[in-house]
Amino acid sequence: MVQLSGAVIDGGGALEGAVPSGVTVAGTTGIQVAAAYGVTEALLSAYPELRPVFELFKDGKTTEALEALFKTNYYQNITPTVKARTKLQLEQPGVYTDTLEKYKLAARKRLVASGIKIPVEYFDVLAKQAFDTGLDDSQFDQLILNSGAVSGFGGEILGDVSSLKAYANSFGVGNYLNDSYWNSVSRSLFAGSTTTADIQDEIRRQAASAFPTYASQIEAGVSVDAIASAYKGAIASILERDPDSITYQDPYLRAALQNVDPKTGQPTVKPLWQFERELKSSKEWEYTDNARDTMDALTSKVLRDMGLM
DSSP states (O other): OEEETTEEEOTTOOEEEOOOSSOOSTTOOHHHHHHHTTOOGGGGGTOGGGHHHHHHHHTTOHHHHHHHHTTSHHHHHSOHHHHHHHHHHHHOHHHHHHHHHHHHHHHHHHHHHHTEEOOHHHHHHHHHHHHHTTOOHHHHHHHHHHHTOOOEEOHHHHHHHHHHHHHHHHTTOGGGOOHHHHHHHHHHHHHTSSOHHHHHHHHHHHHHHHSGGGHHHHHTTOOHHHHHHHHHHHHHHHTTOOGGGOOTTOHHHHHHHTOBOTTTOOBOOOOHHHHHHHHHTSHHHHTSHHHHHHHHHHHHHHHHHTTOO
């Protein structure tokens, strides 16, 4: 940090305190004064607009140089972080490279932990861009998402999405949500623009729309799995199915959960006894051991009644 005539200037070129009307430090050259304000000859290649400012400083015209400096885009719009890193790259390239590598290593660890997958060659380019332009972590993440270089998600994001897929399946709407939807969810979770709770709310809304009879229960957090368990049990028992093979695409289960009163046309709960009777009236039931045993029992009864057994 350099102090001139009551003004304090940090290494990034920021100015605090009174602006000096001239150079009062004995033996200080115009070039040294320019450097104190963050304007060095090396910097001119990156910011050509500073050359006239530098020349004014060099000629000892401090007041005019400051007036010109304060009007530049460099002074008005470039952040101290960007200024400092640009100066470092131009004046101390070895230190700049070392600092950049440390930044990249920390960023890579953070991204791996959060689940982003990106080829190293793309990451290196984007990391340098983020470092040079002073992006924070959230801005760097958005830069990566917008780059088109993301090849997938793992880690925490993958775990969250896997849990959300299971949640969607338990609410009977997993088949509605394709890969495009889950890719969008992954990106939003990584970007921090949504949460797992937000996605769960969305899943419940879809489930309530798909199964309106049970909308209030679903919105309260009761899963469709819980609501459908008795119907699934009936299908497994009567039609002799593996319970795990019964999905929400099964026509019997879907008809039960989306039952409509034929008189009013409104969604209504299908009584379990009625559902079981319908299953036993289906063609599928006729080919079950259950059906054969029932028919054999009826036949035996008829024969006994007729005195033939």
